[in-house]
Amino acid sequence: MNSSSQTSSLLARLRLSGSGGAALRVRFIGVLAFQLLLVIVFTTLAPRFLSWDNAQSILFTAAILAMAAAGQTLVVLTGNLDLSVGSIMGLVAYVVFDVSSQAHWLMAFTVPVAIALGAVLGLINGVLVAYLKIPSMVATLGTLSVYRGLVSFYANAMEVTSGELPQWMRSLATQRWLGVSSYVWIALAVVIIVGLALSQLPWGRKLYALGSNPRAAYYYGLNENGILVGAYVGAGAIAGFVGLLLGAQVGNINSLLAFGIEMQVLAAVVIGGVSIWGGSGSVYGAALGAIVLATINNGLVLVGVQEFYRLLFQGLAIVAAVAVDALVQKRVLTATRRRVILEVAA
Amino acid sequence: MIRALRSYSAELLLVALIILAAIWSSQLSPYFLDVNNLMNSAAFFVVFGLMAFGLFPIVVQGEIDISLASTLAVASVLFAKLSVSGVPVLVAVPVVLAITAALGAINGLLVAYAGLPSLAVTLGTLGAYRGVAYLLAGDAGVTGLTKDYTFLGMSWIGIVPSTVVLFLLAALVIGVVMETTKFGRYSYAIGANPDASRSASVPVRQVRVGAYAIAGAMAGLAGFIWVNQYQSARGDNADGAILFVLTAVVLGGVSIKGGSGRALGVLLSTLLLATIQTGMKLANVPGTSQTLVIGLLLIASIGGPQLVHLVRTSVLRPRRSAPVGGEAGVRT
Numbered sequence: 001m002n003s004s005s006q007t008s009s010l011l012a013r014l015r016l017s018g019s020g021g022a023a024l025r026v027r028f029i030g031v032l033a034f035q036l037l038l039v040i041v042f043t044t045l046a047p048r049f050l051s052w053d054n055a056q057s058i059l060f061t062a063a064i065l066a067m068a069a070a071g072q073t074l075v076v077l078t079g080n081l082d083l084s085v086g087s088i089m090g091l092v093a094y095v096v097f098d099v100s101s102q103a104h105w106l107m108a109f110t111v112p113v114a115i116a117l118g119a120v121l122g123l124i125n126g127v128l129v130a131y132l133k134i135p136s137m138v139a140t141l142g143t144l145s146v147y148r149g150l151v152s153f154y155a156n157a158m159e160v161t162s163g164e165l166p167q168w169m170r171s172l173a174t175q176r177w178l179g180v181s182s183y184v185w186i187a188l189a190v191v192i193i194v195g196l197a198l199s200q201l202p203w204g205r206k207l208y209a210l211g212s213n214p215r216a217a218y219y220y221g222l223n224e225n226g227i228l229v230g231a232y233v234g235a236g237a238i239a240g241f242v243g244l245l246l247g248a249q250v251g252n253i254n255s256l257l258a259f260g261i262e263m264q265v266l267a268a269v270v271i272g273g274v275s276i277w278g279g280s281g282s283v284y285g286a287a288l289g290a291i292v293l294a295t296i297n298n299g300l301v302l303v304g305v306q307e308f309y310r311l312l313f314q315g316l317a318i319v320a321a322v323a324v325d326a327l328v329q330k331r332v333l334t335a336t337r338r339r340v341i342l343e344v345a346a
Numbered sequence: 347m348i349r350a351l352r353s354y355s356a357e358l359l360l361v362a363l364i365i366l367a368a369i370w371s372s373q374l375s376p377y378f379l380d381v382n383n384l385m386n387s388a389a390f391f392v393v394f395g396l397m398a399f400g401l402f403p404i405v406v407q408g409e410i411d412i413s414l415a416s417t418l419a420v421a422s423v424l425f426a427k428l429s430v431s432g433v434p435v436l437v438a439v440p441v442v443l444a445i446t447a448a449l450g451a452i453n454g455l456l457v458a459y460a461g462l463p464s465l466a467v468t469l470g471t472l473g474a475y476r477g478v479a480y481l482l483a484g485d486a487g488v489t490g491l492t493k494d495y496t497f498l499g500m501s502w503i504g505i506v507p508s509t510v511v512l513f514l515l516a517a518l519v520i521g522v523v524m525e526t527t528k529f530g531r532y533s534y535a536i537g538a539n540p541d542a543s544r545s546a547s548v549p550v551r552q553v554r555v556g557a558y559a560i561a562g563a564m565a566g567l568a569g570f571i572w573v574n575q576y577q578s579a580r581g582d583n584a585d586g587a588i589l590f591v592l593t594a595v596v597l598g599g600v601s602i603k604g605g606s607g608r609a610l611g612v613l614l615s616t617l618l619l620a621t622i623q624t625g626m627k628l629a630n631v632p633g634t635s636q637t638l639v640i641g642l643l644l645i646a647s648i649g650g651p652q653l654v655h656l657v658r659t660s661v662l663r664p665r666r667s668a669p670v671g672g673e674a675g676v677r678t
Contacts (some may be wrong), residue, residue, distance in 0.1 A: 081465070131656065132649035135602050137410065137465050138592065142645035145589050149638020157632075255634070263473055276466045308480035308581065315474030319456065322466040 027273045027328050028285055035292050042299035049302050056181060062287075062294035063187035064246055068261065069268040069286040070194040071238030074231040076269050077198075078211045079278025080129055080136035082235050085265050087147035088121045089243030089258035094151050094160060096240075097247055101164035110166060114244040115237045121147060122236015126229030144262070148255075155255035165248060173249040183245060187287075190238065195283045207231055212279025267314050268293050271321045275329060293317075356599035360614035364621055371625030378628055381505060389499075389507040389575065391620040393418070393568045394587055395613075396513055398594040399520045400564025402612050403557040405595050406524065408537040408604025409464040411453060411558060414565045415587040416475035419579075421446045421569025423479050426488035426579035429495040438495070443566040449475060450562020454555035472588075480581030487580030491573060499574035509571050516567065520560075521609030529556060537604025589637060593644040594619055602648060619643070 042049040068085055075082045096114045100106040106113065121143070128139040175182040198204035206227050210217045218224055247253045272289025274281030293314070300310055351358065371378040378384075397414045404411050421442050428438040449471070456467045501508045524530035532553045535543045544550050573579055598615035600607025619640065626636045 128645060128649055132652045134645065134648045134652070138596065138602055138648060139645060141589060141592065142641040145637040145641030146645070149635050149641065152632065152634035153638065263469070266469060267473075270466065276463055306481065308477050310477070311473045311480065312477030315470045315472065315477060318470035318473070319462070319467055322462050322470070323456075323460060326460065326462055 027324065028282075028288075030324070031271065031273060031285065031288050031292065035288065035295060038292065038295050038299060042295070042303065046299070046302040046304075049299060054298065054302070058291070058294045058298045059184045060181045061297065062291045063181065063183040064242060064249070065264060065268050065294060066187045066287040066290035067190045067238060067242045067245070068265045069272065069290050070191050070283050071235035071242070072265050072269045073194070073274050073281065073283045073286045074198075074207065074234045074238075075136070076266075076274050076276065077207045077278055077281065078228055078231050079214070080228070080231075081140060081266070082122075082125060082232065082239075083137065083140040083262045083266075084121070084125060084143040084147055085235070085239045086258040086261040087144045087151070088118055088236055088239040089246060089261065090255065091121065091147045091151040091154075091243070092117050092240040093243040093247030093257050094155055094253055094255060096244060097160045097165055097253055098155075100166060101160060107166040110169065110244060111241065114240045116240075118240015118243065119233045119237040122232045122234070122239070123229065125236065126232030129232065130225040130228040148259070152255040157255070160247075160253045161251070165251070169244070169248040170251070173245075183249070186245065190241075191283055191287045194234075194238070198283060203227070203230060208279055210278075263314065264293060267318050270318050270325075273321070273325070275325050276322055277325075277329060280329070280332070354610075357608070357611055357614055360598070360611065360618055364614065364618045367618060367621040367625060371621060371628060374625055375628035378625065385502075385505060385507055385510065387624040388510050388620065391616065391623075392507075392509045392513040393571050393575070393584065394590045394594065395616045395620075396516055396564050396568040396571065397561075397584075397587065397591045398598075398612055398616055399517050399609070400561035400568075401591055401595050402520060402598075402600060402607070402609065403524060403530075403533050404464075404561055405600050405602060406533045406537045406604060406607055407554060407557055408540065409457060409554065409557075410592075410602075411450070411464065411468045411561050412588045412592070413449075413453060413468040413471040413475055414561060414591060415584040416472050416479065417446050417449050417562055417565035418569045418572065418587070419479035419581060419583040419585070420449065420475050420482070421566040422572040422579035422583045423483040423488060423581065425495060425570055425573045426491055427482060429491040429573070430488060432492075435494040439570060442569070443563045446566030446569070447559040447563040450565070451555055451559040453562070454558030457558070458551040458554035476581065476585070479583070483579060483581040487578055489578040491577050496574050496577045498571070499577070509574065512567075512571070516564065517609060517613050520564075521613075524609055529553060533557060534605055537601075537606070539605075586637075589640055589644070590619060593640050593647070597643060597647040 039050070048054065068089070072082055072085060092114050096110055096117065100110050100113075125136075125140055125143055128134050128143070129136045132139075134142075172182055177185050198207065206217070206222055207230075209220070209222060210224055210227050214224060217227075243258060246258055250257060268289035269281075269286045270276060270289070271292055272281070272285035272287065274286055274289075296313055296317075297310055300307075300313070368378075397418065400414060401411055424442045424445065425438060428442070429435070453464070453468055453471055456462050457464045498508055498512070503511050524533065532543070532548050532550075535546070535548055536550055536553060540550055569579075569583075572583060594616045595607075595612055596602050597618070598607065598611035598613070600612060622639065622643075623636055626639065631639075
C-alpha cells in the first residue's frame with residue numbers, strides 16, 4: 001500500500017467534514033427555533049398568548065432575568081458559577097433602599113451605591129474562588145446563605161415600603177419608552193454593554209481564554225486570578241443594579257427579595273448556550289435564554305397549567321441544554337483537532 | 347501512637363470543637379445539657395445526617411449531588427400518599443427506596459455515561475424532582491398518615507430516639523462499605539484520579555452510578571424519617587437543606603476535589619453542626635442568621651487550610667523562583 005496516498009485521502013475526508021463553528025451557530029439557531037416552537041404551541045393552546053400586551057409582559061419578566069443572566073454569563077464563561085446572585089440582589093436592594101429612605105440626600109446616588117455594593121460582594125466571591133481556591137459552587141453556595149443571612153439580620157423582619165423609595169425609581173418600573181417598558185430598554189443596554197465588553201475589550205477575550213483552557217491561559221501569561229476576580233466583580237455589580245430595579249418594581253421589599261432566583265438565572269444562561277464548562281457562548285444567547293424562560297413561565301400560566309410544572313420544565317431544560325452542549329463541545333473539539341492535523345500536514 | 351493521632355487530627359479537631367460548642371450552648375441555656383433535650387435535638391438532625399452520608403461517597407468520587415433534598419421531598423410525599431391509600435409500611439419502604447434510588451441513578455447515568463458535569467445535572471434535577479414532589483403533593487400537602495408510618499418518630503430505644511439509632515446504623519453501614527468493600531476502594535481511587543482508575547480497569551461508570559443510587563436511597567430513607575417525625579408531607583420539604591448537608595460533608599474532612607475523607611469525620615461534623623445549631627436555637631437566633639453561620643463554616647472549612655497555605659508560602663518563603671508544573675498555581 002502507498003502510505004502517502006492513504007494520508008492524502010484521509011486529509012481530503014477531513015477537509016470535507018466542516019468546522020466546529022457551525023455546531024455553535026446551530027446551537028444558537030436551535031434556541032431560536034425552540035422559542036418559535038414555544039410561541040406556536042402556546043398560541044394554539046391559548047389564543048390570548050399572541051398579543052402585543054402579552055409580549056410586553058413576557059419581555060418585562062425577561063428583562064430582569066436577562067440582566068442577571070448577563071452578569072452570570074461573565075462568571076460561567078470562566079468555567080465557574082455564581083449561586084449567590086439572588087442573595088446579592090436581595091441584600092443590595094434592601095440595604096440601599098433602606099439607607100436612602102433614612103438619609104434622603106443619598107437618593108440621587110442609589111444607582112452607583114447599589115453597583116458599588118454589588119461589586120464588593122462580587123469581589124468577596126472572586127477572592128474566595130480565585131485566591132482561596134474554593135470550588136465556585138461551594139464558595140457561592142456559602143455566600144448565598146451568608147449574604148441572605150446578613151440581609152435578614154439587617155432587616156430584622158422589617159420591610160421597606162414602596163412609599164419610602166425614591167420617586168423616580170418608583171415610576172421607572174411603570175414607565176414606557178417608545179411603547180416598550182423602560183426595563184426592557186435598560187436590559188437591552190446592559191446586555192449590549194456586556195456583549196461589547198466581551199467582544200471588544202482585551203479583558204473579554206481573556207475571559208474566554210481562561211474559560212476554555214485555564215492551563216494554557218496560565219502558560220500564556222494571563223493573570224488568571226485577576227481575570228476571575230474581575231468576572232465576579234462584574235457579575236456582582238450587575239446583580240446589585242438588577243436588585244435595585246427588581247426592588248423598585250416589587251415596591252415592598254423584605255429580606256426575601258429575589259430568593260431562589262439563581263435557579264432561573266442559571267437556567268437562562270445554560271439554555272442560552274453558554275457552556276457550563278466555560279469558554280464558549282455569548283451574552284446575547286443568555287438573553288435569549290431569559291426570553292425562552294419568561295415565555296415558558298408566561299405560557300404555562302395562560303394555558304392554566306399548575307405553577308409546579310414550571311420547576312419541572314426548568315429543571316429538565318437545564319439538563320437538556322447541558323446535554324446538547326456536551327455534543328456541541330465534542331464537535332468543536334474534533335473539528336479543532338482536525339484543523340490542527342490539517343495544518344500540521346500542510 | 348503519634349502517627350495514629352496525626353492521621354486523625356481532623357477528627358480530633360472536630361471533637362474539640364464539639365466540646366467547645368457544647369460548653370457554649372450550655373452557657374446559653376441550662377436546658378441544653380438535659381438528656382431529653384439533647385436526644386430530641388439529635389433526632390431533629392437525623393434527616394440531614396442521612397443525606398450527608400448519602401452525599402459522602404459521591405464527594406469522595408469527586409462529584410456532587412445538590413438534588414438530594416428534592417429527592418427527599420419526593421420520598422416523603424410518596425410515603426404519605428401510600429400511607430393514606432392504605433399500603434402497609436413494609437411494602438412502601440422498599441418500593442419508595444427503590445424509586446428514590448432510581449432517581450439517584452438517573453443523576454448518575456447522566457454524569458457517568460452522558461459525561462455531563464454533576465453540578466449542572468443535579469441543579470436540573472433539583473428543580474425537576476422538586477416539581478415532581480409538588481405535583482404529587484398538591485397545594486395542601488398530605489396529612490393524616492397512619493400510625494405504622496409515624497411510630498418510629500415517637501419511639502425510643504432506652505433513652506435514645508429510634509430514629510437516631512437508625513441513623514447511627516446507616517452511618518456505620520456506609521462507613522464500613524467505604525472502608526472495606528471494593529466499591530469503597532474504587533470510590534477513593536476514582537476521586538483521586540478517574541483516568542488512572544479507568545486505566546486500571548476500575549468500572550468507573552458503574553461505581554459512579556452506584557454512588558448516586560445509594561445517595562438516592564439514603565435521601566429516600568431520610569424522607570421516611572421525615573414523615574415519621576412530622577406526620578405529614580409537602581412539596582417543599584427540606585428545601586434548602588443541601589447547605590447543611592454539603593457543609594457537614596466537607597467540614598468532616600472530605601475533600602471536595604475527591605479522593606479522601608472518612609465516615610467518622612462526617613459523623614463528627616454532623617454532630618458539631620447540630621450542636622451549633624441547637625445552641626443558636628436556644629439563643630433565639632433567627633433561622634436565616636443560623637444559615638449565615640453555616641455558610642461561613644462551609645467557606646472556612648475549605649478556604650481556611652488554603653489561607654494558611656497562602657500565608658505560610660508568602661511569609662516563610664517569600665521568594666520562590668519559577669514554580670513548576672502542577673505547583674504553579676494552576677487549578678488542576
